[in-house]
Amino acid sequence: PGLPTPPERPHYLLPVAARGLSAVFGQAGTHWSVRHTGIDFPVPSGTPVRAATDGTVTTRWSSAYGYLAVVTDRDGTSTWYGHLRSFRVRKGQVRAGDVIAYSGSSGNSTGPHLHFEVRPDGGAPVDPLPWLLAHGLDPR
Template sequence: MAPDVAARPTRAEMRMAAREQSRSQRRDAARAATRTALLRVALPSMAALGVAAAAAITVQGEADQRRAQAAGMVPDRAVTAADNTSARDAAQQALAGNDAPQASRADAREPLAGAQPAVAADPGSTDPAEAEAAEAPQQQRPAVSLPVAQHGLGETFGAAGTHWAKRHTGIDFPVDGGTPVMAVTDGTIRTQWNPSYGYMTILKMADGTEAWYCHLRSYKIRKGTVKAGDVIAFVGSSGNSTGPHLHFEIRPANGTGPVDPLPWFLAQGVDPR
């Protein structure tokens, strides 16, 4: 019996086998090209990372070296690329072995003690006039003040004349109409009208003594608590008056009637003359 003879491939089968071989070769070539491209990208990236890491180590080593030199723990010498590692190790060992507190960046920015500016009373103000005013002692309000700013008296207490039923019951300040009238001391005030005194303001003091302001033009404060020097009214010529002036009286709390205001002022350290 004759041996089996292998069947020869047909032309179609040969063409198909050639195409499969060509596809396989192209796939292998594409994979090889991809691997080459990836290596070309990865290798420079790894090199760049290595350079960055080396630079960071160099900077850290230089910083450690400078800190150690500032503390006097290592000799002052230039740090080069060749001895970055040794300088960093020496600085770290010196810092680790020193228990004293190290100077921080905030400490380095502190100005010298002799160069610090004077502290103003108001930290947000740089005006020298404001600082001087804040440092100056505050002026205390006087316990007793004049009823008007101008010194000088007209008619005095007890004077005789046709303008009064008996005698003059106060002292007159010959000032212009509209002049501010002030509280002579702390107290409470009330206002009223009198045919002889005209528009009046009565200031009652803590001990019951009353100060009468007469012939006023108008009031600034009609009632309430006031302090010495507060403006309470304005000079006029209301009531039985021959012209603008302030008629001022002092009446003790015992009800004995008006007394001479001049000794009262002088006893308080104020001279209206």
């Protein structure tokens, strides 16, 4: 008899606990200069935002995204978290599920929400929904 094996830690998690989207990838609208480059979670300001993957977090200000956190995974995929109110982790290593920031409405935003993007190899954004679904996560 030995100790039970702890469950394996998930390597992918949704960035917020609440499900439901207020904007989807590619959506056109008057608030964007180009089509929408991510998905939006309509959460109240101050909602904990978790790293969706393991990786290295960096943070910065952007006039479009406001307070922005970027987590870059070992495979080069970057996940972007925009319109944040504040950061909990400004730089360094994080694991999927670590709280990295708190949602807000900074930058070009019409109200509190989390803007989430996926950028393979740090390149152009792709639709996060199929990426999340491929990892067993459904934000809808």
